[in-house]
Amino acid sequence: EWLGFIKGIVDSEDLPLNISRETLQQNKILKVIRKHIVKKALELFAEIAENKEDYDKFYEAFSKNLKYGIHDNDSQAKDKLAELLRYHTTTSGSEMSSLKDYITRMKEGQEEIYFICGDSKKAVESSPFLEALKKKGLEVILMSDPMDEYAMQQLKEFEGKKFRNITKEGLETATTEEE
Numbered sequence: 001e002w003l004g005f006i007k008g009i010v011d012s013e014d015l016p017l018n019i020s021r022e023t024l025q026q027n028k029i030l031k032v033i034r035k036h037i038v039k040k041a042l043e044l045f046a047e048i049a050e051n052k053e054d055y056d057k058f059y060e061a062f063s064k065n066l067k068y069g070i071h072d073n074d075s076q077a078k079d080k081l082a083e084l085l086r087y088h089t090t091t092s093g094s095e096m097s098s099l100k101d102y103i104t105r106m107k108e109g110q111e112e113i114y115f116i117c118g119d120s121k122k123a124v125e126s127s128p129f130l131e132a133l134k135k136k137g138l139e140v141i142l143m144s145d146p147m148d149e150y151a152m153q154q155l156k157e158f159e160g161k162k163f164r165n166i167t168k169e170g171l172e173t174a175t176t177e178e179e
Contacts, residue, residue, distance in 0.1 A: 002069035003041055005062055010037070038072075042080045049084060059086050059096070067147040070154050082158050085151075088121055088142045090134060097141075099158045105139055112164040115141035117149040129166045140166060 014029045045066075049055045059066075069081050086096035091105070102113060114133060118124035124142045133140050143149065152163050 002065050002072060005065055006041060038077055042077060045084055064147055067151040070151045078155060082155055090130060090140045102139065102141060103159055103161060107138060113158060113161045114138060114164050114166050115143055115152060116166050117143045120144050133166060
């Protein structure tokens, strides 16, 4: 479903012709075809991501589809889709940053990826929850799309780092040597 923006024709000699729609939906060959289509689409998205200008246009148009794809049961696709996500952060200004870039900028000893969700970028930036983390010099991902929070519930972690919503109870940040 999340690849609904891609149109094309799949030619296969392996599908039986005279069967009902229900039988076709449970066909193993169809599942293999689906898997190959998802794999090919992810490869194409990664190719587009190599050119920042093209990917910015693509992401602006289809970011909701990518986030919706994280709800898919295929965990391999989740990981690949997570690499394609882009967000504003407290230090990125007007530029959007990937999760990989965020991890490379994480402070030493930081074990979690901090994020905050809200109605708009402006509302999220002015949230009082950010103050404590800003004082410690920690970067926070700013999420303003309603799909973001649902995507984070499904994703849970990226490259071994767990996602942490800073508006939830029990936020403990890594202590630095200065404290």
